[in-house]
Amino acid sequence: MDSLTTYKLQRKVQPNPLPSPPYCKKFEHDETEPPKIKGLEVSDPGKLLLLAESLFNNNTHELEKKLNYYIETETDAETVFVVTLVAISEEAVVQVIGQDVLEVEFRTPIQGQVFMEAISTRCTITKNMADFDLALQNILDQVLTREECKSYEVVTVPVFSKLKKGKVSALPLLVCVVNSSKSQEFITKIITEVYRFCLPVIMNTSKLEEEARIKRQCQSLLHVARKLFSHLGDLSDLLREIMSEARRLTHAERCSLFLLDPDHIHLVAKVFDGVVHDNVSTEVKIAKDQGIAGHVAATGKLLNIKDAYSHPLFFKxxxxxxxxxxxxxxxFPIRDECGIVGVAQLCxxxxxxxxxxxxxxxxxxSIYCGVSIMHSLVYKRLLEAQNRSKLSNELMLYHMKVSSQDVNKVLLCTNRHAYLDYDRFHFSPKRIRESETPCHILRIFDDLKFFEIFHIKRNILTRFVLYVRKGYRDTPYHNWMHAFSVTHFAYAAIKELKLLENGHMTYLEALAYITSCMCHDIDHRGTTNSFQLQSGSLLANLYSSEGSVMEHHHLSQSLCILNTEDCNFLxxxxxxxxxxxxxxxxxxxLATDLANHFTLMxxxxxxxxxGFDSSIPEHKYVFICLLMTCADLSDQIKHWEVIKVVAYQIYNEFFHQGDMEKSMGKKPLAMMDRDQASIPDLQIDFLKEICLPAFTTLSQLFPESIKLVNRIKRNIRCWEISKPIFTKMCKKGDQTSLEILNSPEIDEEVQKILVLEKSETHVIDDEEEDYESHLTSTTAAETASVTTEGSKASEVSKATASHVSQASHVSKASHVTEASHVTEASHASKASHVSKASHVSKASHVTEASHASKASHTTGASHVSKASHVSQHSKAHPETDSPEGGGDKETSATSNKESPTENA
Structure with missing residues (x-):
């Protein structure tokens, strides 16, 4: 290699014998001297050639290792490392120290003292190692593994490129020589001469790596786009996929995603650490301008925090x-074409x-995220619209349109529909025929002065009520009669608790209360929310993200009817x-979902x-939710005869769902399983755990409603009495639980023990006593009124009794329905048939029809009088008192189904 220094030989320039071509003639007499090539001062050209020959690697790590070794050898240094200056990010990067490639490359802002001084002066500087960044010192300590290394001197030499930025040569990197025995001048010359020939190789290799990185990044983003757009059908899955890909692309440990709510007030987080919670209630809301995520959402600018604890917006x-x-x-923010839709946070x-x-x-x-989220939301809305369309079509196919004749029959009805204590809590609305219920709704609106105050049109309200009635399916319990019972409780609560008079409720709130009770279970399928979710029904697909599947459906169908032509009475x-x-x-x-009630307790x-303050919105909301819950549970405050029939209907519906769950291969709950359910135990638990606390809360707000609590306690006692009989009959195995519940033995035993307990304790329900005595005292007046109407109906019957009561057929369930009075003038007075009785004498009146045996005659019936007076009703059955022969007895689940024309 040493002989290479004498290789140069001087040659005499020979003249060109050929004439110069025309395009070169202008340079023929150019006497400008060629630029002088700067020679090597301290480097061995042979060694440089060998070094240049060895630089064939396609990654900068290997190239830097070879260059570092050469400079270490030539300068007799402890180690050498290269500081790459990244102009686009204004960072100084160290990847290799000596022959060691760092596991995590060291990055620091160029504004560091040592590096900035070398860059600004563009001259070689010598500093003590202690002057460098502390993190770099720690790395050097690990590489050198010597205690005295912090006292070493470091010579930093700037390396310039022949490429220029304006009039100044580019400065792509700095070379640092640690603890060299050579002088600063020698070190500067050796590094300058080495990089004079090797810098282009380093720069081109760095460009190659950058292009490869961009290619990998583009491929990753295309992969991400493919994955994201394959999850548009489910927003939760999409959010989980977004976070997973964000963590993979940036190698982050944790992540969260916040979506901006439609009002652009809050950021809503459903994804934490890449996990989507199934329960909707786990979502977290933060203000748009709160914390790091709120700051990014407000400014729309990315935020890269190196030290979280030192940042003022970080919450520890x-x-x-x-x-x-x-x-x-x-x-960083997530955008779509309209602006910011969310914020992603990586930790x-x-x-x-x-x-x-x-x-x-x-x-x-973030661009891909914004586009995919926007398309997912649009896709979700399309699916919802499609599901709504299917449900609407299903509803319209299932129900018939309300005709004008049906509306006119209600509007032209001349029946007074007067019932004793109609506005009291103890009145059982299940006495009323289903065909009469629309008239009773109009009566409620009249009595509460809604027509007068809001100027509601009767024909529009009537059509709405008839549509709502048709909107209920023929399920055992959640049918129109249940809705009417709930509506009646709301009416009774407004009257008895004086909600309007005392300012606890405005007339508008009372109107909404009555309307909500009418519509609260419309189009109920006879199944629970959990069943809808498990079966993956259309309802679950449409409302599962909102919770309270059936309640949201009831609301949707109510608004659908309200928007139907000539139905919007509001x-x-x-x-x-x-x-x-x-x-x-x-x-x-929505408050009728018991899950909502439990959260408000x-x-x-x-x-x-x-203390309740109706002027506080939060108090008012909790109050109306309590009223709705009590109204929905109001069947349980009625007499034993009523709640037993209600229990029959409820468990008939429950057992039907249990049968469907069994057919689906799933195990139903005990209360849904007809083979395991103990109805008295279930009823006692239901009354104690749900009904009693709700009505106790109501009684604490309104002391006058304490009688409802006492009624529930009495019904709990009734179920406790029936429990031994129920258990005994179940062991026989010859009857189902529903058949046992409907047996007369349970009624007889409950009534016998209740009478005995009353006689022993001398405790009597004051309200019931007043009610029964009021029945007796008002019978004569009602009789006179009905007699007058009967005389207008038929002159033929002048010599007969004042009115004729209709007795319904004796059912196989051993019950006789209440006698109903004939009020219309179009026909001769009707006499209803008693099963297997051939004739009914004039003015016959069957009273005290409590329970019929399976034989053809009616036991316990009062005498049949041929005289013109009507015997007084027995106290044992106050429900038989109806001026028009109004309601069927509530002991049959289907006895109140009448022809639509009977109300006229």
């Missing part, structure tokens, strides 16, 4: 609660801090009143402590 409480320590955070890069390239890929990734309201009324109807119908207790 979450780390303290979870035990997780957040080192660094990369938070703790696996190695080092989030760098410029992480920021770059995060911003590119159109008379002003705009603000209309919006408020719809909002109240929504809150009230603590707030109910708080209101009882501080």
């Amino acid at each position: 409480g979450i780390d303290e609660a979870t035990g997780f320590r957040t080192r660094n955070i990369l938070c 703790n890069k696996a190695q080092g801090d989030f760098d410029f390239f992480d920021e770059e890929i995060a911003l590119a990734f 159109e008379c309201l002003g705009n603000d009143e209309y919006i408020s009324c719809l909002a109240l109807i929504k809150d009230m119908i 603590s707030q109910q207790e708080e209101i009882i402590k501080v």
